[in-house]
Amino acid sequence: MKPVLLWSDALIFLLVTALVLFFWRLRRDPQTRERWGEVFRSRLGMVTFTVIIAYVLVALLDSLHFRRALENPEGNSGGEVYYDNRVTSVLDVLSGGMGERFERTYSAPFALLSFEKQTIKDAAGNDIRDFPPLEHAGRHLDDPADKWPDVARKSAVGLGIGLLFSALLILPQWWWLRGSTYPWYASWAVQATLVSLAAWMVYLSRYYHILGTDLGGADVLYQSIKGIRTGVLLGTLATLVMLPIAVSLGVMAGYFKGWVDDVVQYLYTTLSSIPGILLIAASVLLFQVYIDLNPDFFDVGMEKADARFIALCFILGVTSWSSLCRLIRAETLKISQLGYVQAAHAFGVSHTRILARHILPNTVHIILITFVLDFSALVLAEAVLSYIGVGVDPSMGSWGNMINGARSELSRTPTIWWTLSGAFVFMFTLVLAANLFADLVRDAFDPRTSLRRAEA
């Protein structure tokens, strides 16, 4: 086994560490704690947060990559170890090889036979056209009619294992959090559901294709799960790229005013007047030309896809900073008129210190709200970009690529609905949770809404 560190892996772990540290520091601020408390005192906040954390965990597990060591060929004992050309992630291992069970082509969820007829040999050895049996579904059954009772039995076992795991997960929390006033039970209910579902999927996928297979015969459930990493990473990394640009320019424009303000305003008006999708498309295409012309840069195929992915994050970040910059500039204009900033000036505090100690901390709520709101927008944008052909690399699993590949499947007869459904369910859950959570965060942190509530 040989670990592989892709750039996006490194960045996402860096980002998660940074976020944890950031919130650790924020904890000391009583006002912020009060607001976060408000978010988590609602059941909806707990539920959505748990769902988001679950997605992030899956993304992180899928970001630990390695290359398997290949078995030494006979007669070549010792010496050099060769590594598989494919890159595996910890999630692949945990899913119990869900992604390695390929069929020939389409098959419906829980099907035993392929979706399309092929020429096969019958018992007597004659060529006939019929639906061939699947290679990795229901092989353990003696009688095909026994399928659904078997599925029910296996489901019970899978769910039982899942509940056992959930109990192991929740009991320590319950012990640790006794007497807490927060609605933890809501979070535990979600945790139990998700863990049971995961166990059920892993267990059952050894015997059936739960969501069927797609055109290339790949397991749809596995692909949907692989899409999680792409969605989560894109949603966070692009914002991460955008934040420093937007915050530094916005704060400077609002604080220094004069020509700095003019320049920054000019920059963001220019940028936002270009149709976003065209700018992104043009940038991605140009980067693609660059990758194609320099193929020796990359060791494994996945690194090429990863380079394109990072570039996409950068491009999305660089092209989307104008709205946050505008907000931060307005807020800074307001804050820099306040008494305590004037007082700091009078005491001769330096510009950098005023910016860092008095102004930046007071714009944190805007940054936070934007971060959460942009996340869901970016996950949705990924699908559209992939459809246009400027999204992530086609070899990289993503919901956008799944939808793109399956967009004409519904119009076939009989309808192939499972690929789209898989992408839809996984994407919808994440985006819905993020949107609802973003609403709660905004309600708690936006001074306008909290003021209104204070009046009422």
Place this chain on the structure above:
Amino acid sequence: MFAYIIRRVLYAIPILIGVNLLTFALFFVVNSPDDMAVSQLGDKYVTPEAIDNWKRKHGYDKPLFLNPDAGGVETLTDTIFFNKSVKLFAFDFGRSESGRDITTDVTTRMGPSLAVALPTFLVGIGVNICVALMVVMFRATPLDRGAVLVFVALMSISYLFYIIGGQFLVAKTWKLVPISGFHPEGQVWKFLILPVLVGVVAGIGAGARWYRTLFLEEANQDYVRTARAKGCSELRILFRHILPNAMIPILTGVVVLIPALFMGSLLIESFFGIPGLGSYMLDAIRSQDFAIVRSMVFIGSILYIVGLILTDISYTWADPRVRLS
């Protein structure tokens, strides 16, 4: 007022120059014309002669900014920058990489784009405002909270699913309209109904939710309490008091979009096979036709700036207190 508009138009010029420089930098400095030639020709046919031929044919064989060999004014004009970027200001878009005249393409494709985008826009605003007003009528009840949840859920569905779902339900299962296509004569509405419907439904979540917050903001004002105190009916309060006052924020959000309607919708047009500017752009992106992308970037930014100016003008119209100076 007039002087203000003139000033705004003049202010637009540096922005357009900025857009122009940015696209020029993107297309010609980051990637040299040679790189473009290679990717357009495909790997198999790349020879130095082929690249030179391609560049000469498309006018990329000149220096970027200064051409000292040409002499006179031509030192400045006989360059890529002048031919490909400055000429955009005169609305001279030149030819696409496949040799078609971009200006003709744009003008013929504007019609179908508008035919879809304008009804979607108008019907969408009407539906969103109605839905939002209805929700505001039931504010602070479980119905209101439920509606907000539904809005957020609708927002969380990707646009692609709306289109695919709409085509599947309306066109394939119910067989009410054709799945896609466009015919300039005859029964155009048949081809337009589904795209407009999908566009409107897809916009309800975000739109109605936004209008709801605007209306709620107004509903908490003192004049609403006064109106209620003097015995106005709830309906009259909604339509006579809240709606006109909420017009100002609605206008800001909406007017800026009007000029962009000309550009059409990328996804709707390509899924429904409508020969508008949206699918034009998509085809250009897919075939890497940078000449078209460049022109569309320019047209798009002009339309956006026009939208900004229109927004300012509409302020004075909606709110007599606002004076432009």
